[in-house]
Amino acid sequence: MNKQPIGLFDSGIGGTSIWKEVVKLLPNENTIYLADSKNAPYGEKTSEEIVALAIKNTEILISKGCKLIIVACNTATTNAISYLRKHYNVPFIGIEPAIKPAVLFSKTGAIGILATKGTLSSKLFEKTTKEYAKNSTTIEQEGTGLVPLIEAGKLNSQEITQLLEKYLKPMLIYNIDHLVLGCTHYPYLIPQIKKIVGKNVKIIDSGEAVAKQTKAILEKHCLNSEIKNSKPHKFYVNVDETVLRNILNNVSEDFVIESINF
Structure with a gap:
C-alpha cells in the first residue's frame, strides 16, 4: 500500500481530460496536478524548450512526493519522456496519439x-x-x-x-x-x-487507456493504495484559475486549487 500521490502535468488544463479518467478508475488514489498554462501551448515550442519544461514540472512533482508521474501532454510525451525515464527514478506514464x-x-x-x-x-x-x-x-x-x-x-x-x-x-x-x-x-x-x-x-482519445495503464503500473510496482483517498485532489496553477475551476466543477467537488509561480 502506498498513500503517496500520483502526479500529472500538462501545458494547462488539457490534461484534466486524462485526470478525470484516472480518478474515475482509481478512487483510492490521491493526485497532484500541475497546470502550466503560463507556458502553453507546448506544441509551438522547440524540442529543447519542451524538455526543459518537462524537467521543471517533474522536479516539482517529485519534491511533493509523487510516486508516479503522468505526462498528461502529447507534446511533452513525444519530446521528453525518454529523457525523463533515463534521469528520474519514478515510473512515468506517457500520452501518445492512439x-x-x-x-x-x-x-x-x-x-x-x-x-x-x-x-x-x-x-x-x-x-x-x-x-x-x-x-x-x-x-x-x-x-x-x-x-x-x-x-x-x-x-x-x-x-x-x-x-x-x-x-x-x-x-x-x-x-x-x-x-x-x-x-x-x-x-x-x-x-x-x-x-x-x-x-x-x-x-x-487516450484518457481511458492511460488510466488503465496507470493502474497496471501501480500494481506492477506495488505502489497502489488499498484505502480510499480521503484528501482533496490538489491543482497548482500559474495563471488565473477561473477556466480550470469551471472545468473541474463539472466533474468533481473534491479538489483544491492553489496559485503558485512555476
Whole structure:
C-alpha cells in the first residue's frame, strides 16, 4: 500500500481530460496536478524548450512526493519522456496519439490525426506512425490556435468552430472513419467535432487507456493504495484559475486549487 500521490502535468488544463479518467478508475488514489498554462501551448515550442519544461514540472512533482508521474501532454510525451525515464527514478506514464487502435479498426484504411506541431514533428510520433500506419492513409493536421482558445475558456466560440471546420473538413475528402485526437486539450472539443465529422467517424482519445495503464503500473510496482483517498485532489496553477475551476466543477467537488509561480 502506498498513500503517496500520483502526479500529472500538462501545458494547462488539457490534461484534466486524462485526470478525470484516472480518478474515475482509481478512487483510492490521491493526485497532484500541475497546470502550466503560463507556458502553453507546448506544441509551438522547440524540442529543447519542451524538455526543459518537462524537467521543471517533474522536479516539482517529485519534491511533493509523487510516486508516479503522468505526462498528461502529447507534446511533452513525444519530446521528453525518454529523457525523463533515463534521469528520474519514478515510473512515468506517457500520452501518445492512439494511432494503433485507429488503424486496427479502420474499415476505409484512412484515419485523421489532429495534433500539435510539437507532436507531429517529434521522432516518437514518426516512429509510431511508421510502425502502425505504414499500410494506411494518415491525414495529419496541426491544430494551430486551438489550445490558446481552450485555455481562454472559449470552448463553444465561433473561433473554435471556424478552426475546426478548416482543419477537419479536408480530412473527410479522404473518407477517414477514425479521427485521433493527439492533444489532451482536444477532448473538450468533441461536441463541436462530432457536428463537423458526422456519426460515421469515430473519435479516439487516450484518457481511458492511460488510466488503465496507470493502474497496471501501480500494481506492477506495488505502489497502489488499498484505502480510499480521503484528501482533496490538489491543482497548482500559474495563471488565473477561473477556466480550470469551471472545468473541474463539472466533474468533481473534491479538489483544491492553489496559485503558485512555476
